[in-house]
Every structure is written in structure tokens, then in C-alpha cells.
Amino acid sequence: MSGNETGTQLAAEDVFRTFKVNAKGRRRALLTAVNGVSLSIGPAETVALVGESGSGKSTLGRMMLGLDEPTTGRIVYGGQDVGSLDRAQWRRFRREVQVVFQDTGSSLNPRRSIGDSVAMPLRYNLGLDRRAVQGRVGELLETVGLPPGTFMHRSPLELSGGQRQRVSIARALASEPRFIIADEAVSALDVSVRAQVLKVMKEIQHSRQLSYLFISHDLGVVRAIADRVVVMYLGEIVEAGPASVVMKRPAHPYTRSLLAAAPRPDPSARTLIKPHVTGEIPSPIDPPSGCRFHTRCPLATDLCATTVPPAVQFDDGSSSACHFATDVRAGLGPWDSSTAAETTRADKGVSSTP
Ligand SMILES: Nc1ncnc2c1ncn2[C@@H]1O[C@H](COP(=O)(O)OP(=O)(O)OP(=O)(O)O)[C@@H](O)[C@H]1O
Ligand SMILES: [Mg+2]
Numbered sequence: 001m002s003g004n005e006t007g008t009q010l011a012a013e014d015v016f017r018t019f020k021v022n023a024k025g026r027r028r029a030l031l032t033a034v035n036g037v038s039l040s041i042g043p044a045e046t047v048a049l050v051g052e053s054g055s056g057k058s059t060l061g062r063m064m065l066g067l068d069e070p071t072t073g074r075i076v077y078g079g080q081d082v083g084s085l086d087r088a089q090w091r092r093f094r095r096e097v098q099v100v101f102q103d104t105g106s107s108l109n110p111r112r113s114i115g116d117s118v119a120m121p122l123r124y125n126l127g128l129d130r131r132a133v134q135g136r137v138g139e140l141l142e143t144v145g146l147p148p149g150t151f152m153h154r155s156p157l158e159l160s161g162g163q164r165q166r167v168s169i170a171r172a173l174a175s176e177p178r179f180i181i182a183d184e185a186v187s188a189l190d191v192s193v194r195a196q197v198l199k200v201m202k203e204i205q206h207s208r209q210l211s212y213l214f215i216s217h218d219l220g221v222v223r224a225i226a227d228r229v230v231v232m233y234l235g236e237i238v239e240a241g242p243a244s245v246v247m248k249r250p251a252h253p254y255t256r257s258l259l260a261a262a263p264r265p266d267p268s269a270r271t272l273i274k275p276h277v278t279g280e281i282p283s284p285i286d287p288p289s290g291c292r293f294h295t296r297c298p299l300a301t302d303l304c305a306t307t308v309p310p311a312v313q314f315d316d317g318s319s320s321a322c323h324f325a326t327d328v329r330a331g332l333g334p335w336d337s338s339t340a341a342e343t344t345r346a347d348k349g350v351s352s353t354p
Contacts, residue, residue, distance in 0.1 A: 015073035162193035241318020
């Protein structure tokens, strides 16, 4: 059986990932790339993970793929801690959770034909015989819109970026996955090719009940494909919720600044994430106190510099880790902290979790 009809979840539970790095003036410093993140992806769901460069998206994605281990916390697949799977369970996990990386021209072996690249997982992960492999490779290339007669025997070097990305998708699908983690999988493609590849991915999702984690710099991609959006800043989730809510009425100033920098709601438009805030993302070696975003937040008060904001949960399923989430959601401004505090307390349907 392929796809995720059985309700399997892939989740990160309070995951931290630190790296020892060389830092100026210190021999060894600790860099916290992911700082206490919980995130789960359900059956046939598309979750978009967005945030500026360096926010920890790929590090989280690698852990959810089992390519890297959390320093603390767990990755849970189908109710089991991925860190304690036995050999057979691990093989199954690696088969069912596949990745499509950004095409760098190097993710496919140039010495192998397209057909052979797609055939590898069929032989090694599914153990199909030669005849069955041949037929399946043809079907998979067909699925991603590459006529097998034309493409089967070609080298990846002879393909365009969009065609190579389709081959990578076909290769990921060959293992009959339930989850695909797509790390900037369509970011390098131009607008029209990107739209075609996303269309293919959506169609496949419907027919196979696949779940996607789309890691992207590109809010156009998020708009086109996501059911749910998760926004990361400096190793933490600052806002999460249904895409229809978060993209229209963000409740965190960081999300608001990302959207302000990318105002066009046209799904075919290319809107790369460049936040509408000043300065660079701070170093994850010495993150700011209190709310990590306070050093760049146009709305920050003294409270933000000293106190970590609790996640405010909204009735519509979204949440925002901002002291003034309700006001940001309401689009209130210019900022006035006394009004903000009053509105936050007065607002019904909102609760704070420490
Ligand atoms: N192996 C590593 N060793 C040391 N630091 C690392 C390592 N991998 C990632 N980092 C650091 O962790 C932080 C998060 O990196 P990550 O690649 O997860 O960010 P990202 O959100 O995927 O960024 P981008 O959008 O540029 O791909 C960065 O500060 C990065 O320098
Ligand atoms: Mg990355």
C-alpha cells in the first residue's frame, strides 16, 4: 500500500539541536539551531515551514528525515520514537519518509540514466524484479509528466532544472512513501516551471494520500500548496496555523513582516522571503533575551526584552508566540502597549499556555 491512508503522523516533540562551532574569541561555542520545536504532520496534509535563512528549517527537516539526531527531544513516526526503531522498522521509516532536495544539479548521479536513478529504490527498497522495475519506472516517469520513451535513457545532464526536479520526485515516489519532505524543492525553478511541478505534486498527493513538509523561502509556494503554515525564527516556532488564517491575518509581527515584504496574493508570483524588518537575523550562538524577535520587532516593549512570550492559542487552530498576538491578529497599530495589554486580556477565545 502506498500513501498515508492509515493516519500515520510524523512529529517532532520538543526537539533541540545544538552544534559545537568555532566562534570569535571562544574556542568552542554552542550554536542552538533548533530550540524546543514541536511540530506534527498528519495524513495527506501539506505543512509549509517558512522563515529566513538560518532559522533552522533544514536542520529540523533533516532530523524529521532521520538524517540527523536531536540533541534532546524525539522524532516520532507512527507513535514510535525514531531513535529507538529496530533494523526492520528503521528501513521501513527510511522508505516511507522521503526527501526531495533543491536541485543543485548534483542530487542525481550524472553517470546513471534517468531510468536507472528511478529504478534504484524499486530494486533496493521494494525488492522488485527486473521486469517489474522496468514497468514501474515507466509509470513513475509518466506520473511526473516525463514521457518514458523520451527520458528513460537520458542523462540528468541533458535535462532542464524543472525536468530534473521531476525525476527527483519520481525517484522519491518509487519508494511508495507516506511523507515527502521537500527542502526548497522548487525554489530554483522559474515561475511557470515551478507552477507545473507544484501542480504535479498536488495531483500526486491527492491520488496517493501523501503528506508533505514543504520547506520554503518562497511565500508563493506556501500560498499555492500549504494547508498549514509554520513560521520559524532563530530556531523556534513563532507562529503556526491554517494557511488561510496565517497568510491573511498573521498574529506574529515576524509573520506580518514576511508578508509585508511579499504582498502579492497571486500564487504564480514569485515572492521570496525577505522580511520587512531591519537588520540581520541575530546569531543563534547568542540569541536575544526574552522574545528572540524583540531586537528587530517594530512593536517591541520592555516586556519583550525580558520575558519569553507564551504561545497564545486561538480558536481557529492557530497560535502565536507574541505578548501582543491578539492585537497583531486584529491588525491594530500604530503600536501602543497599554491598549495592547488591555485588548489581550479582554479578548475572549484566547488562552495563554506557558
Ligand atoms: N552542521 C552544522 N554545524 C554547525 N552549524 C550548523 C550546522 N548546520 C546548521 N548550522 C547552523 O544552524 C542554523 C540553522 O541552519 P539551517 O540550515 O537549519 O537554516 P535554514 O533555515 O535551513 O536556512 P536556509 O533558508 O538558508 O536554508 C544556522 O545558523 C546554521 O549556520
Ligand atoms: Mg535550509
